[in-house]
Amino acid sequence: MIETNAVYVIVAREFKKFIREKTRLFSIIARPLLWLFLVGGGMSRLVPAGEGVSYIQFIFPGIIGMTILFSSIFSSISIIWDKEFGFMKEILVAPVSRFSVVLGKATSGMILSTVQAAIVLCLFPFLGLDLSLLQIAAIIVICAILAFAIAAFGILLASFYDSYESFSVIMNFIVMPMFFLSGAMYPVKLLPWVLKIFAKLNPLTYGIDALKNVIFPYETGRMAADFPLLLDVAVITAVSVVFVLIAGKVFERKG
């Protein structure tokens, strides 16, 4: 059962807190800039460009994906904070189904991440990219689906941990490997076969690949997307649905 009022107010709370936290807004802008220009800018001296796509352009979809990964996970992990500081009890004793709580958290993760991804997307003219309105719309839609999938995955993680010491474990052993094995920094097709398996099991790979498909539709060389766009979108959509259902179930059992 889904209580719309409850879903709405859980989203509204996250949104309000997000707007109030000025430092978080600053780091949203800062982190992608660091990666793009300090890592990407340096690496593009080393890595030869593909057919018309430079390395700094190549990692742009990956950096958007990273923004979504970090902000969605961060948003879901706030469940651990809510447990630690007691607010989760207020939600758990309310006449609201656990699934509504999960849906509310996943939706707020989706909205906040998509807003952040959209901010990062605004950098495209500075990278020498040329995107049409249709491409921009497609990017936003892909970002939203990917953000929802990652947020649901984050809720699943958060329901297994109840102290914030576990945050660094999640960051170091789950989030960072997910980022590096997503094709964000290097094409999946160039990876050794063992790592390729992990990359193919990583939902973020398909989200970033979908963005590559949309941002460089005509690239055919090494820098091109690894999978067809339709497959990418199908995978992240399926993952969204599956993860939110599993998270709902787990949450119901573990509270």
Added chain:
Amino acid sequence: MQIIRVENLVRRFGAITAVDDISFSVEEGAIFGFLGPNGAGKTTTINILCTLLAPTSGKAFLNGHDCDLESSEVRKSIGIVFQDSSLDKDLTARENLIFHAYLYNVPKAERKKRVEEVLSFVELTERGDDLIKKFSGGMKRRLEVARGLIHRPKVLFLDEPTLGLDPQSRTNLWEFITELPKKHKVTIFMTTHYMEEAEVCDKIAIIDKGKIIASGTPSELKKTVGGDIIYLRTSDNKNSMEDIRKVLDVDVSEKDGEIYLSALKGDVCIPKIIRELGDRVLSVRMQRPTLNDVFLRLTGKEIRPETATTDDNVKETVRSYRRRHDRD
């Protein structure tokens, strides 16, 4: 009408039986006090009544609904103030209350009105737009009580409502809590380990090591102690105790170097004792019975945080058990 009915309730956490076959009921509109030392099973019982925890066996009904099977109905009829604050510190008081109103599906037209109503009831109207971060402990507790009333619950649970508050805030909070049943037509179910605070209750149940060891009104319970208590310091406790037993034919015990006995008419007994013991008496004092004495008599120990070390261990075990097996 019985708003809460508990029948043979048991809850185990691994080897520990936190609640051991308890039964009791609470009348609608009453202030019910659930008393006991830390780790006695108070919070576990509340968690079962609030549907946060399933019982191992036995039944609990609230407003006619089974707490285990009809959790949604039960949740609609209760408000809770937890032991630890459950406010969002990064939101304002009003925002916390609005959040609650949405969560409990308060009709749109009513939301603002009810929020302002409860804010003024706890005298926090002017502080409504301040972040909770800036609130004192007493203000937070009052706001939590206010929040618990927004959806007009049948029962308001208060788990150690005065824990960690300074004496003045405690007095204020009590004045305010005792007005609730009349003003808001709500039944109060509260736990405390401050016995003197339980005097305001209409009915009390005393729980120790998971079992209810006594229940009744405060005056009924105090009568069971057998009247006044006389405390004596003497130069020779052992012989003095013998002599008092001979003269008065009562039970005499010793605690912390002090002899104590209970007597229906303490003022009449004191001269007799002094005549018998002579100059062995170093000091005498008399106490009208308190609920603390009731507890002392029932368990042989005082209900004080001194006993917390072992109880904290119990709490920790329960907590780590719950971490692993919650709601299984």
